[in-house]
Amino acid sequence: MTDYTKMTKEELIKELEKRDHALSRYEGKTNIEEDPDPLPSLQFKNTKSNLAYLETIKRFSRQLILPEFGPSKQDILGSSAVLIVGCGGLGCPAAIYLAAAGISTLGLVDYDDVELSNLHRQILHTESSIGMSKAFSVKNAVKNLNSKVTCLTHTDSVTSSNIMEIIKKYDIVLDCTDNVATRYLLNDACFFLRIPLVSGAALRFEGQLTIYGLDNGPCYRCLYPVPPAPENVTNCSEGGVLGVVPGIIGTMQALEAIKVLCGIGEPCSGQMLIFDALTTKFRNIKVRNRSQNCQLCGSNPTINELIDYEAFCGARATDKDQNVSILEANHRITCRQLSDMIKRNDHFLLVDVRPSVELEICRLGDPLNVPIRQIESKFSKEKVINAIHETQADTIICICRRGNDSQRAVNVLQEYFPNQRVCDVIGGLTSWAAQIDKTFPVY
Numbered sequence: 001m002t003d004y005t006k007m008t009k010e011e012l013i014k015e016l017e018k019r020d021h022a023l024s025r026y027e028g029k030t031n032i033e034e035d036p037d038p039l040p041s042l043q044f045k046n047t048k049s050n051l052a053y054l055e056t057i058k059r060f061s062r063q064l065i066l067p068e069f070g071p072s073k074q075d076i077l078g079s080s081a082v083l084i085v086g087c088g089g090l091g092c093p094a095a096i097y098l099a100a101a102g103i104s105t106l107g108l109v110d111y112d113d114v115e116l117s118n119l120h121r122q123i124l125h126t127e128s129s130i131g132m133s134k135a136f137s138v139k140n141a142v143k144n145l146n147s148k149v150t151c152l153t154h155t156d157s158v159t160s161s162n163i164m165e166i167i168k169k170y171d172i173v174l175d176c177t178d179n180v181a182t183r184y185l186l187n188d189a190c191f192f193l194r195i196p197l198v199s200g201a202a203l204r205f206e207g208q209l210t211i212y213g214l215d216n217g218p219c220y221r222c223l224y225p226v227p228p229a230p231e232n233v234t235n236c237s238e239g240g241v242l243g244v245v246p247g248i249i250g251t252m253q254a255l256e257a258i259k260v261l262c263g264i265g266e267p268c269s270g271q272m273l274i275f276d277a278l279t280t281k282f283r284n285i286k287v288r289n290r291s292q293n294c295q296l297c298g299s300n301p302t303i304n305e306l307i308d309y310e311a312f313c314g315a316r317a318t319d320k321d322q323n324v325s326i327l328e329a330n331h332r333i334t335c336r337q338l339s340d341m342i343k344r345n346d347h348f349l350l351v352d353v354r355p356s357v358e359l360e361i362c363r364l365g366d367p368l369n370v371p372i373r374q375i376e377s378k379f380s381k382e383k384v385i386n387a388i389h390e391t392q393a394d395t396i397i398c399i400c401r402r403g404n405d406s407q408r409a410v411n412v413l414q415e416y417f418p419n420q421r422v423c424d425v426i427g428g429l430t431s432w433a434a435q436i437d438k439t440f441p442v443y
């Protein structure tokens with residue numbers, strides 16, 4: 001194949017004229033297979049204008065000169081469509097690298113809008129895009145980088161009812177979401193349409209990456225036939241994440257998509273890449289082969305169509321906080337009631353059940369910190385007894401970030417202190433900030 005990168009501008013123009021002339025012979029023909037002198041696909045894609053052709057060569061020159069890549073692979077990217085589900089921490093880097101690499105079409109899906117707390121890691125969103133749809137925000141960034149990319153935005157959640165219609169247009173799908181129900185949904189839909197699924201995940205200091213449904217590789221259900229109990233699932237909003245970690249995994253999702261589309265290298269299928277940011281270690285674990293017993297892709301499948309994934313997982317297809325209500329009303333007080341108790345100087349013990357690092361962010365007064373993990377495992381009664389004596393409290397009030405863990409804490413503490421009134425604060429510190437003190441930090 002001609003190496004265009006080594007040609008001078010004049011030589012390139014001459015070459016173009018020659019090829020434009022050759023192309024003109026095919027005008028009006030639908031079948032171009034009889035081409036005796038096949039045009040380099042890169043040229044073929046850019047016949048409309050010489051300028052576009054020259055720009056394309058120049059833009060991608062550094063990857064065009066890779067012997068394993070070259071114009072033929074560039075052309076594959078230039079006619080490929082990738083769907084990115086989730087325009088957050090993983091989706092942002094994935095989208096921008098794919099756009100930079102010259103993908104023809106990017107599908108951008110996200111039902112959510114940009115928030116300030118997204119900006120530390122969802123790197124295509126900016127301060128001025130707060131409140132804007134994440135899918136549009138990513139589209140803007142992509143277009144700024146490479147105006148030639150066609151962006152199709154979807155601002156609804158993907159669900160069983162719309163997913164097939166959406167993904168059928170794409171060559172490969174990237175799972176950049178953050179909840180289990182959507183992972184099963186994407187897995188099943190991609191399997192039914194035989195579309196490879198590049199799956200990424202990032203939490204705290206760890207990231208994971210693998211490809212499902214590629215060639216004879218396993219699907220998500222081969223590895224995880226049963227969804228985890230909802231209470232065992234932690235998301236970034238609860239567990240935290242260092243911003244760079246999804247940046248690395250999302251970038252690698254883009255890389256794997258390029259490799260799969262172009263058929264280069266060894267894609268990360270049948271193996272799970274695990275990245276530990278704290279030790280700077282990448283481990284590659286071989287995962288099980290495609291399972292004969294898999295309910296989806298095994299030899300006797302029982303799942304032959306999309307199902308209700310929220311019911312299957314017992315959890316919603318979003319990581320938005322869900323408020324649980326496990327206490328009787330007489331064990332709950334409102335922020336307003338707590339505020340009145342503070343004003344009246346009532347004798348109560350405020351127990352903040354958040355992890356201690358979160359008290360470093362903000363706290364209400366001078367609470368006793370007993371994290372919910374301790375309360376539910378190795379709980380030492382002494383600490384609370386001492387504090388009750390010190391404050392001469394007749395009531396123990398548990399508080400947390402949003403009013404879920406505080407209820408669990410009340411359940412345990414009631415058993416330890418049956419003669420004491422134990423209650424929690426509805427909505428926790430988030431409600432306190434909304435209803436009582438607008439200057440109180442929300443995180």
Ligand SMILES: Nc1ncnc2c1ncn2[C@@H]1O[C@H](COP(=O)(O)OP(=O)(O)OP(=O)(O)O)[C@@H](O)[C@H]1O
Pocket residue numbers: 085086087088089090109110111112117118122134156157158159176177178179182235236237238317318319
């Ligand atoms: N079923 C779905 N359809 C469309 N988008 C989805 C679906 N499930 C998850 N997402 C999107 O995937 C993205 C995941 O990214 P990420 O976890 O980084 O963001 P986040 O949910 O905004 O983060 P945080 O937990 O800090 O609020 C989110 O923007 C979320 O809206």
Ligand SMILES: [Zn+2]
Pocket residue numbers: 218219220221222223290291294295296297298
């Ligand atoms: Zn399977």
